[in-house]
Amino acid sequence: MKNLFLFLIILSWQTIKSQNIIQLWQPYTVNILPNCGARDFEKEFSITTNSNEAIKLYNFNTHGTEYRIFYEGKKVEEKDSISLTALKPAVFKIRFDTMPRNQDSLHLTYTTSIDSMEIFKQGYIHFLFKGFIISRFPFTEKDYVVELSKSCLDSIRVYFPSGGTETGTRLYRSGNLKKMFRYIWYNWGDDKKSFITFYRKDIGRYLVQQASCWTADSFWLTIK
16 A cells, blocks of 8 residues: 555656646648739748746748748847747748749748757748648647649648557548548558648548547548
8 A cells, every 4th residue: 555655646746747848839830822923922820838937939040031030020030039938929920022932942940948858959840832731739720721722733732640650531521421532541650641632623621530549530621
């Protein structure tokens, strides 16, 4: 009984400690699908944390001149330092003055003030033009919209998240929820199998159902 009591104390302490780990959440990719022929356009994204103490972001690098980053209406420079807390996320806006030439290689890097082994100190965000990624975290949206018809693309790959070691993803057209439209199965991190290519003939609304060893969920996907 004494050993069991000691074990419960240690387990409770480890649980409390794990809940106090400072974390930072960022989109590893930002979906950007501008209207065909658009000259200037912009997209918003956020970086959040669970820390009550201020976390700093600095050493911002756009790796070129294809776009600019803004925070609270001001252009972000490499020398700038931006703070965020659990109650005040950092909301950025990426702005393009014209259609970029190097669409496959556009990314943003920055450094965080969190010096620990819990998260990576270096931040990296990829801006995606020729695909659409549905991220697992934060998985709060229940209706994802891909505006394929407004873009210059004839088709687009939509990448689905992994719910565990193995994930099965089923799609049904909104007009016929009994007949499955597509099914894919993939392992964790398998980018060669975790996508479905949609063409202009596939424009419509789809119910997506996902199941894995860890979780199950559903949401709507609209190809416009």
